[in-house]
Amino acid sequence: xxxxxxxxxxxxxxxxxxxxxxxxxFAKVEGDYIVLGSAISLTGKYSSxxxxxxxxxxxxxDRINKMxxxxxxxxxxxxxxxxxxxxxxxxxxxxxxxxxIKQDGVHYMLGPYSSGxxxxxxxxxxKYKIPMVEANGASRSLFTKGYxxxxxVLSPANQYLEVxxxxxxEKNGGKGVRIAQAFEQDAxxxxxRLGILDAAKRTGSEIIIDDKLPKELNDMAATLAxxxxxxxxxxxxxxxxxxxxxxIRQISEMKVDVPMLAMTHCDAAxxxxxxxxxxxxxxxxxxxxxxxxxxxxxxxxxKKYDADFKKEFGYAPPYQSAESSAALLVFKDAFxxxxxxxxxxxxxxxxxTEMQTFYGNIKFGPGGQNTAKPMILFQVRCKGDDxxxxxxxxxxxxSDKFYHPIPKWSxxx
Amino acid sequence: MNAIKQKDLILYSGLIILGLAAPYLxxxxxxxxxxxxxxxxxxxxxxxxxxxxxxxxxxxxxxYGLGMYLTASVQVGMFFPLAEWTESGGEKTFVxxxxxxxxxxxxxxxxxxxxxxxxxxxxxxxxxxxxxxxxAICTLGLGIAAGEIAGGIEIIGAGQGFTTxxxxxxxxxxxxxxxxxxxxxxxxxxxxFVFVKYIYGSRFRLILNAIxxxxxxxxxxxxxxxxxxxxxxxxxAFFCGLAGGIMGGLIGYIDSTDVAFDGREMGVxxxxxxxxGGKGTLWGPVIGATLFHFFKExxxxxxxxxxxxxxxxxxxxxxxxxxxxxxxxxxEKYPEKFGEVIDEKDRxxxxxxx
Numbered sequence: 132x133x134x135x136x137x138x139x140x141x142x143x144x145x146x147x148x149x150x151x152x153x154x155x156x157f158a159k160v161e162g163d164y165i166v167l168g169s170a171i172s173l174t175g176k177y178s179s180x181x182x183x184x185x186x187x188x189x190x191x192x193d194r195i196n197k198m199x200x201x202x203x204x205x206x207x208x209x210x211x212x213x214x215x216x217x218x219x220x221x222x223x224x225x226x227x228x229x230x231x232i233k234q235d236g237v238h239y240m241l242g243p244y245s246s247g248x249x250x251x252x253x254x255x256x257x258k259y260k261i262p263m264v265e266a267n268g269a270s271r272s273l274f275t276k277g278y279x280x281x282x283x284v285l286s287p288a289n290q291y292l293e294v295x296x297x298x299x300x301e302k303n304g305g306k307g308v309r310i311a312q313a314f315e316q317d318a319x320x321x322x323x324r325l326g327i328l329d330a331a332k333r334t335g336s337e338i339i340i341d342d343k344l345p346k347e348l349n350d351m352a353a354t355l356a357x358x359x360x361x362x363x364x365x366x367x368x369x370x371x372x373x374x375x376x377x378x379i380r381q382i383s384e385m386k387v388d389v390p391m392l393a394m395t396h397c398d399a400a401x402x403x404x405x406x407x408x409x410x411x412x413x414x415x416x417x418x419x420x421x422x423x424x425x426x427x428x429x430x431x432x433x434k435k436y437d438a439d440f441k442k443e444f445g446y447a448p449p450y451q452s453a454e455s456s457a458a459l460l461v462f463k464d465a466f467x468x469x470x471x472x473x474x475x476x477x478x479x480x481x482x483x484t485e486m487q488t489f490y491g492n493i494k495f496g497p498g499g500q501n502t503a504k505p506m507i508l509f510q511v512r513c514k515g516d517d518x519x520x521x522x523x524x525x526x527x528x529x530s531d532k533f534y535h536p537i538p539k540w541s542x543x544x
Numbered sequence: 545m546n547a548i549k550q551k552d553l554i555l556y557s558g559l560i561i562l563g564l565a566a567p568y569l570x571x572x573x574x575x576x577x578x579x580x581x582x583x584x585x586x587x588x589x590x591x592x593x594x595x596x597x598x599x600x601x602x603x604x605x606x607x608y609g610l611g612m613y614l615t616a617s618v619q620v621g622m623f624f625p626l627a628e629w630t631e632s633g634g635e636k637t638f639v640x641x642x643x644x645x646x647x648x649x650x651x652x653x654x655x656x657x658x659x660x661x662x663x664x665x666x667x668x669x670x671x672x673x674x675x676x677x678x679x680a681i682c683t684l685g686l687g688i689a690a691g692e693i694a695g696g697i698e699i700i701g702a703g704q705g706f707t708t709x710x711x712x713x714x715x716x717x718x719x720x721x722x723x724x725x726x727x728x729x730x731x732x733x734x735x736x737f738v739f740v741k742y743i744y745g746s747r748f749r750l751i752l753n754a755i756x757x758x759x760x761x762x763x764x765x766x767x768x769x770x771x772x773x774x775x776x777x778x779x780x781a782f783f784c785g786l787a788g789g790i791m792g793g794l795i796g797y798i799d800s801t802d803v804a805f806d807g808r809e810m811g812v813x814x815x816x817x818x819x820x821g822g823k824g825t826l827w828g829p830v831i832g833a834t835l836f837h838f839f840k841e842x843x844x845x846x847x848x849x850x851x852x853x854x855x856x857x858x859x860x861x862x863x864x865x866x867x868x869x870x871x872x873x874x875x876e877k878y879p880e881k882f883g884e885v886i887d888e889k890d891r892x893x894x895x896x897x898x
């Protein structure tokens with residue numbers, strides 16, 4: 132045998148040994164820790180929202196651990212999360228879910244960011260019967276597949292902007308409106324679109340522009356040019372953080388006048404900070420707002436959560452962080468009610484969840500979606516150069532009046 | 545000659561036994577092993593164009609994505625209305641029985657091999673006349689365009705993505721799915737390897753090499769280069785389509801640009817792996833893909849968030865230090881291992897002449 136062959140054989144056997152030794156370690160509960168797994172987008176197109184999600188998870192883990200942890204069968208346990216970066220890619224996410232379950236021995240999962248990635252992970256968790264509480268996959272089609280181990284603390288995507296259309300119709304004296312819409316080509320935004328289609332049908336509204344935007348979008352001038360020409364009553368845009376930023380940037384650049392602008396992901400994009408007055412009057416769908424009057428014993432009220440989060444991470448929490456924190460509260464509650472680490476017992480406990488968190492009420496429907504919490508709409512309003520998000524709908528939570536129509540650019544200072 | 549063959553025999557049977565035993569030895573790593581098989585297939589087929597023929601294609605991802613959509617569509621469409629399956633928020637659920645699932649994926653894979661090959665023939669006729677950078681850019685466009693187009697076709701889920709049929713629930717063994725896809729991909733790997741090895745021993749490879757080295761001369765020698773270029777591409781498309789079909793079933797969710805026509809990842813990886821191992825060699829892509837996969841799986845999670853930076857560094861290192869790939873580097877260091885005889889006297893004579 133020559134040197135090269137020897138080297139090769141050593142290399143191969145070293146790898147073989149390492150792999151064989153890895154495959155049989157780890158467990159769901161190690162010592163005092165309950166190990167949760169999550170694939171999160173730390174890079175790629177969802178990286179900013181992925182980080183919001185991760186911060187939300189971490190914040191809740193710290194808080195729960197500090198306040199005594201999870202009590203199961205008289206013993207106190209702490210949460211720990213294993214993270215991997217899914218690179219905003221469904222293929223990678225599915226592979227990492229497999230890895231978390233098979234190699235790291237994780238028995239309980241937290242969701243990734245975005246509907247597309249959740250869609251890729253759900254078949255894996257389902258196959259291994261791993262309960263997953265997810266906080267960032269809102270696509271309706273997630274809840275129609277009959278998944279038994281998937282629980283979402285958020286409202287489905289089609290509900291995001293339906294309310295906005297209702298508002299527009301109301302302002303139009305109950306008559307149907309003319310809608311222009313542009314949606315990113317991804318699972319979430321396309322579901323928001325379906326919600327609008329339903330709402331349009333219900334209210335007798337007409338859709339005059341129905342554009343698709345590419346992923347990683349940074350230009351929607353073509354749609355806006357059409358909007359300028361056709362003068363619709365409502366412009367609806369959804370494309371995650373980049374969609375919101377692009378829309379505001381180009382609407383203000385091109386001075387597009389439209390009476391009502393409805394969007395998603397305004398707070399994740401920190402619109403009111405990044406674009407200031409340009410973003411004023413934008414109407415945004417949100418899962419949560421700090422002014423809502425829900426509370427729990429871990430985070431207190433929404434306002435308290437907002438303040439604590441700011442102290443810890445240096446920015447105001449978007450709803451993506453809030454809902455992610457809520458996911459851990461749900462897990463804690465389920466573990467304690469199940470009083471066991473048996474996956475099916477935990478799943479059954481999750482199924483019967485009925486609780487209030489600072490983020491809202493949580494109760495899971497048959498498909499796993501949260502049915503106890505309405506969506507809210509807020510509007511960006513400015514005083515001088517200081518812009519804030521004010522809740523305007525539904526009326527129960529509204530702190531401000533909905534401003535309609537949006538003044539023309541020529542009249543705005 | 546006989547001795548070499550015997551050595552090969554031991555090597556091949558050893559590798560096949562390792563391959564067959566792998567899912568049992570490393571049970572937890574089945575999915576990664578399946579990925580490895582598919583990556584090797586992609587690297588080997590890319591090597592036929594990029595390495596042997598000298599046509600740097602970024603378009604092979606087109607066939608991979610096509611295969612993925614075709615397999616899933618056939619698997620669903622054979623038994624249920626496809627449009628209702630992919631319709632988002634559709635309230636109906638369709639469940640494949642065990643027999644339906646396997647029949648579907650069988651026919652699906654057959655279709656996913658044949659149709660991409662036909663398409664490769666058709667577009668090959670149109671674009672294989674381009675050379676060098678023009679060909680590379682054109683194929684790059686093909687992959688991107690395919691992703692955008694697929695993202696607009698409602699019947700295959702458009703931007704919503706396409707959830708492929710779940711593995712039959714009647715099979716209780718949770719390991720069965722992993723094993724099924726692993727052995728499927730391993731069979732594909734063997735098939736591809738045998739076929740490529742056959743090509744390596746044939747006149748066909750010499751013609752591809754002639755095209756690479758000087759296409760005009762090859763033409764002047766009376767070789768119908770276009771014909772061979774197209775056939776070569778069809779071969780790649782055939783195996784890429786199968787690889788895509790298997791991956792679609794394994795991942796379980798097809799997204800137009802991120803999973804199927806994933807030029808940014810798979811499309812780049814296949815080129816990178818072939819170059820890392822050494823293009824224009826039989827074993828280069830295999831070694832390259834294996835090393836790349838180990839690097840990716842082992843290292844990437846340790847450097848969360850920085851993995852693409854590391855990948856960039858890797859590319860730079862490969863290009864600077866191993867421009868001919870690992871195989872090329874070894875060949876230079878140990879030429880006698882590759883059957884190249886260096887006449888010492890002759891070499892010395894040349895040095896003295898200088």
